[in-house]
Amino acid sequence: MDVTNATVFITGANRGLGLAFAREARRRGAARVYAGMRKTSGFDEPGLIPVRIDVTDKASIAAAAELAADTTLLVNNAGIAALIDGPLAADVEAQSARMFETNYYGVVRVTQAFEPILSNKPQAAIINVLSDIVWLPRPILAPYAASKAAAWNYTNQLRFYLHERRIQVLGLHVGFVDTDLTNGIDVPKASPDDVVRQTYDALAAGKNEIMADKGTMLLKSTLAAEAPGYITPPAGLS
């Protein structure tokens, strides 16, 4: 599906990757771009329509879906991350619950609310923002990784299920991206604009998945190996 002439709804679009999705949709000639965000006050960007949505709050999701009932492309982008001491840290359960609430159940709730809207359209699509972490062992991000792996699985179930309803489902996997989420982490990072351009190109090409940087491409290419990347991460990725 081409984003040109689409009506796009993006969660977490006030900053980071979400804002890049919104701006690029506009640049590519989307008919309308709804920028979903928890706080709309002070957001003023020409061509973007701010809509209040908190993906942990069902009432706000229902209100957003009602307001944006012409949506043809949903981007499940909103997400949170936290560093912990590892998979056995004292706060692993609390942090996992927090991550799942936004990164997994948030995707489930928003998709449930928007699916009836998308199913009514001749052409529709969903982009789920995932991560290389669904395959990469990074113990300090264990709760985040589990929530993204769950969202990846849900994306695969959805794709299969929604095929009959002609809704394209695209999973975006990428490593570190230069946004607030990775502030203070001193590693090479992809640019949000580049990730978004590749994602919309993949959507237009009818793809199911996009690996938006070289490291993630390499990681995925190891999955059928004797020692896949989730057991022995490729050099430079651990």
Ligand SMILES: NC(=O)c1ccc[n+]([C@@H]2O[C@H](COP(=O)([O-])OP(=O)(O)OC[C@H]3O[C@@H](n4cnc5c(N)ncnc54)[C@H](OP(=O)(O)O)[C@@H]3O)[C@@H](O)[C@H]2O)c1
């Ligand atoms: N940056 C990376 O390295 C990287 C890599 C792979 C995947 N990702 C994924 O990319 C997505 C965007 O992250 P980012 O890097 O752009 O991070 P970011 O700059 O921290 O932005 C996160 C966005 O999500 C929103 N958000 C968080 N909780 C929300 C909730 N309950 N309801 C609605 N919106 C909520 C935030 O809103 P507020 O402004 O209100 O907090 C913000 O707009 C996430 O799903 C993240 O997991 C990021």
